[in-house]
Amino acid sequence: MLEKIQKPNDIKKIPADQLPALAEEIREFIIESLSKTGGHLASNLGVVELTIAMHRVFDLPKDKLIWDVGHQSYTHKILTGRKDGFETLRREGGISGFPKRSESDCDVFDTGHSSTSISAGVGYVRARELKKENYSVVSIIGDGALTGGMAYEGLNNAGKSKAPLVVILNDNAMSISKSTGALALYLAHIRSTKKYYCAKEHVKSLLSAVPVVGDKLERTIRTAKGLIKDAIYDSSNMFENFGFQYIGPVKGHDLEDLIEALQVAKIMRRPCVVHVFTTKGKGWKPAEENPGEYHAVTKKSSAPS
Numbered sequence: 001m002l003e004k005i006q007k008p009n010d011i012k013k014i015p016a017d018q019l020p021a022l023a024e025e026i027r028e029f030i031i032e033s034l035s036k037t038g039g040h041l042a043s044n045l046g047v048v049e050l051t052i053a054m055h056r057v058f059d060l061p062k063d064k065l066i067w068d069v070g071h072q073s074y075t076h077k078i079l080t081g082r083k084d085g086f087e088t089l090r091r092e093g094g095i096s097g098f099p100k101r102s103e104s105d106c107d108v109f110d111t112g113h114s115s116t117s118i119s120a121g122v123g124y125v126r127a128r129e130l131k132k133e134n135y136s137v138v139s140i141i142g143d144g145a146l147t148g149g150m151a152y153e154g155l156n157n158a159g160k161s162k163a164p165l166v167v168i169l170n171d172n173a174m175s176i177s178k179s180t181g182a183l184a185l186y187l188a189h190i191r192s193t194k195k196y197y198c199a200k201e202h203v204k205s206l207l208s209a210v211p212v213v214g215d216k217l218e219r220t221i222r223t224a225k226g227l228i229k230d231a232i233y234d235s236s237n238m239f240e241n242f243g244f245q246y247i248g249p250v251k252g253h254d255l256e257d258l259i260e261a262l263q264v265a266k267i268m269r270r271p272c273v274v275h276v277f278t279t280k281g282k283g284w285k286p287a288e289e290n291p292g293e294y295h296a297v298t299k300k301s302s303a304p305s
Contacts, residue, residue, distance in 0.1 A: 001025055007081045008060040008106050011052065019056075019255050023048045026075055027283040033086040034297055039097055040071040042281035042294040046172055046252075050140075050276055051075035053258035054168070057266055058136055061105040064124050068117035068141040068151075070098030072170070073107075080106040115148025117141050118167055122154055125163045136166060136266055143171040147183055158271045159243025166265045167244065167273045170252070172280040239273040248275030253282060 001022045005011055014022055026048050034041050052075070054065060060080065067073045077095065078086075082104065088094025099107035109120045121139035128135060141151060146169065158165050239246045245268055250261045258276065265272045280295075281287025287294035 002029060002078070002083060005079055005081070005083070008079070009055070010081075011055045011079050016255075019052055023052055023255070024283065026052075026078060029078065029083070029086075030074055031284055033089065036299060037087065037089045037091070038298045039089055040074070040295065041284075041297045042287040043069070043072050044074040045284055045287055046278045046280040046282050047072050047170060048075050048282070049253045049255050049258060050168070050170060050278060051079065053255055053262055054138065054140075055079045056259055057262040058138060061108070063136040064108045064121075064138065065106070066109045066117045066120050066124070066137070066139045067099050067111060068139065068145045069114045070111040072140075072142070073099050076106070077104075080104055114145040115141070115150040116154075117145075118151055118154025118158060118165075120154075121165050121167070122157045122161065125158070125161065125165050129163065136164070138166045138168060140168045140170060143169065143173065143183070155239075155242045155244070162243065162270050164269055165271045166262075166268070167271070168262075169248075169273055169275045170278055171249070171275060172252075172278045239275075242271075244271045244273045246273050246275065248273070248277075250274060250276045252276040252278030 001014060001018060002025055004014065011022075027045055030041070030044055030048075033039075051073075055076075058065065065076065067076070074086075076099075077083075082095055085095040090097045096103060098112050099110060101107050101110055108124070109117070111117070111120075117139040118141060121137045124137045128137065139154070145151060155167075158167070237246045247261050247265055251257050261274050261276075265274050279288060281290075284294075
């Protein structure tokens with residue numbers, strides 16, 4: 001299926017039921033490629049489904065995807081037509097290991113490390129307003145990068161502006177190694193609630209048990225809306241207190257849930273956080289068991305055993 005993706009938005013032509021197979025093909029390609037070139041392995045394996053979902057929901061290069069820790073952008077590069085350049089990854093004259101505006105119109109902000117994406121997103125949102133243009137701005141930030149002070153400057157400014165900005169929090173409880181500190185404990189508490197999913201399943205069961213028309217259906221829909229509102233928009237949530245709507249926690253390797261959550265975020269008319277929890281190194285057992293060791297690899301250490 002990767003041969004069908006030669007340019008941005010080609011992924012939209014892939015049938016939805018084939019997307020999980022595409023994710024596995026991308027993982028195989030990344031592992032094989034990095035066995036020859038070296039590069040950031042575990043961090044990229046963890047965001048394959050998330051990147052696929054973003055490319056399904058948003059339109060590139062019109063919409064702006066701003067990566068915070070840019071070494072997670074390998075799948076993004078593959079889906080924007082740069083697969084054949086991976087043999088030159090991080091070599092002189094080859095493709096960069098990070099987003100690079102000179103490399104593609106789909107890379108809108110040159111970045112490495114980190115905590116800058118939300119502030120950059122605020123800048124794009126302001127430019128969009130001044131130029132009276134219409135596109136989505138999406139900032140992708142990891143839980144490790146969220147400990148940086150500039151991230152909170154961005155949250156502060158974005159929440160005050162009330163302008164549409166989607167912030168995707170890729171929470172894998174890791175930076176290069178395991179995350180520590182108060183924020184890590186707070187995010188772990190949010191992940192453990194899974195309140196959003198309980199509400200979704202309850203809504204589905206309610207709707208399936210009522211007739212198509214009538215007062216009972218109307219009452220059920222009102223109840224369902226209340227359940228979703230209570231589950232997604234928790235007023236005690238830190239992000240809500242910053243002025244953001246909150247969606248999550250979302251399973252970061254479930255494409256159906258990811259696409260649904262991002263579609264909701266896209267139509268929000270105010271700042272929105274989509275909290276996604278992922279597994280660093282997903283899909284290759286050595287990297288899942290030792291994500292810190294396989295964060296970045298040399299040619300020899302990346303070859304599958």
